[in-house]
Amino acid sequence: MPDDVIDDLQRIAPKLGIPDYRALICHYVGKGLREDVERFEHTPIDDLIESLKRHGVSETVIYEAVNDMAQVG
Incomplete structure (x- = not known):
């Protein structure tokens, strides 16, 4: 240095x-x-998840949506 x-x-x-x-x-x-x-x-999905939580979306709904996306992709 x-x-x-x-x-x-x-x-x-x-x-x-x-x-x-x-x-x-x-x-x-x-x-x-x-x-x-x-x-x-x-990742951008992390930002989306945090935003959804702040807007009152339950973790269960978020978890199900993420799993749905994983199965489609």
């Missing part, structure tokens, strides 16, 4: 309440990883 990046991490970590810059590196890596996992594992 470039020295200037290490210097920035060491300077910013205490301002974020993180005593060790290596812990800040772990934080940044974890945050980026969670975003990528969400991006690659989250």
Whole structure:
């Protein structure tokens, strides 16, 4: 890792309440990883299911509809 990046991490970590810059590196890596996992594992059907739940559609009806789609596809 470039020295200037290490210097920035060491300077910013205490301002974020993180005593060790290596812990800040772990934080940044974890945050980026969670975003990528969400991006690659989250599907449009997940968004639809969550929207239907928010609109009061029962989980039973959603489950049956998803199963119907799986049998057709």
